[in-house]
Amino acid sequence: MRTNIGIFLCDCGESLENIDFEMVRKKAGEFQNAVHVGLSSALCLEEGLEEMVSAIRGKGVNRVVIAACSPLLKETVFRKALEKAGLDSSSLSMANIREQCSWVHQTDVTEKALEMIRMAVNRVRLIKEIVREEVEVTREVLVVGGGLSGMKSALEISRLGLRPTLVEREPTLGGEGFYVLKPFPGEVIGSMAKAVEEDENIEVLTEASVVKVDGDVGSFSVRIRRGGKEFYRTFGAIVFATGQMTEISSADFKQTSNIISQQGFVKMLQVPEKFSKRPEVIAFVLDLSGESSRLSTLSVLNNALAVKEKLGSEVYVFCKNLKVDSEGVETLYREVRNRGVVFVKFEETPKIESCEDGRVRIEARELLLGDEVTLFCDLLVVEAKPSPSKGAESLSSMLKVGTDSQGFYQDENVHLYPVFSRRKGMFFVGSCRGDLDPTRTWMDVSNVAMNLYELLSGGKVRVEVDKVKAEPDKCQACLTCIRVCPHSAIRLVRSERSGETKRPFINGKREVAQIHDLACEECGICTSICPAKAIEFSGISDEQILAEIEAMGEGRIIVFCCAESAYPVADSVGKLGVHYPPQIRVISVPCVGRVDLIHILKAFEKGAAGVLVMGCQEGACQHLEGNTRAKERVKYAQDLLEEMGMDRESVKVVNLGPNMAWKFSEEASRMAERTEEGKR
Ligand code: SF4
């Protein structure tokens, strides 16, 4: 089919005065395959969109280029208009001539706008139509952990009509939820366990554990061990609610029978008549070895109040910083103070010693008074430090989901929203992912339930088929892509296809890499790293990137921008009225891990003066290792340039945070100055 390109220009209410739109209109009409060039002053509004739809229909347009504001603002609106006109929404490419052209330069930028439109035309010409299909997903959900967050998750998931299976290591449900008296006293936990057991939609497997997880979102194959037997079950998604462990650090003091944990104290408080002698003075200590958790603070405040109500003892709370940022905790703190509980703030860790008369002596320097305080108490309640649950490390490495620096589930990555993991369909709720109070845990549960409903309730999910595809005839089964995929979306499968391979044939079939459409997050890291160039990313293919570069004039500085981080920063430069040199040309990539050596070399072959690869800050890449891969590739490109007698610094990686418009401008200007100096 002939490619008919429609180019739609927008002068944003005639505000882009440094672009001569009539000139652009005339010259763009001469581009190969251009069958229509329209000019609007408000393309994104109803009238502009209607005009565009009728031009697409009337001129037989099958590829669209829009030269207007940033795609981050109106791309969705324009894609919908394409669908209305009967085109696939992927048949669009945008030239950001407002934020990244008109707004960042004070001089006439008609030629730059024209070049940016030519880049978009070259890209859109090579767009392949995306095939969308519905794939089946099972509505079964595995919930691992039968504590409060696990039980609540199972109940919520069941309420939404999905079928949860709750797997708990212990013989009974309930976990260690009685750690706080409010809002979850023993009877609440008991009734929740009863509700789970009585819910016919929930299957409860106690004294069971997860041994192995294979497969992907929509159909995870899980091996479960129970009663000495192992069996497989299939689940559409997995919710981990494995909680945390707590233990008293023995490094801080010598343990005696009247130094107990919060947890032990709650148990005692539930049956106060069992106290052999009413303790006259009770002290709580927080922040002993490091910062206390929100749960510990909530627990201390609740327990101090309970002591006043049930025992009437004198109560002292030694702490460094009370965490009162959870819902209702500030009010609770005031109530506790009003009931006569005394708070002693310290900076240096207090000394704790057992006395011969059976009491415990605490010595601390009160921060506000600056005085030494010595207290003799009958009972000292200390905080048990939370730590990741038993087996968290081995489970996370088996699942390939990553942990934070303390070993709790979920990476410390700003792009990972709470409860999500780096793998689609695997979620973490509650204290297994760190310091969470009950309110936050409840929010986690609602968040997961909502996501599961969207993902699994229909029994089918619409996916873009083979958007990222490993070509069986080219794949050498070297496993590189499987090792680097940050979202574990690639498997080795047996294929009937022919072709050379280093790996042996098994039963007449050869092994090749296969990408799971639903699990793939479309970062493009595998595409750039595959040594056999077997992986095609039709969302942004090598041919498209090379064609964009081909459209540029000489002396340009090409900036590959990560769509998630650096591209919005590039937009903000214009919004803030900051400027950068006119030779800058931005190419948007889903992640800088998509930038390949061939793209960098092509840029120099085409006469580029410099190349910048701009992505997220170190450790903040949404695809975890994208910016590390980019760094490796740029280093390799620098070595090659040096060997060719060129300036190795004319290609560089730049890490940007969301508010670093100044850095974008600075780095772009520095590269321009450098290349100008090189010419002299
Ligand atoms: S990296 Fe390329 S050649 Fe190696 S397994 Fe993956 S697709 Fe095949």
Ligand code: SF4
């Ligand atoms: S595009 Fe990214 S997420 Fe998808 S298979 Fe390749 S490396 Fe994995």
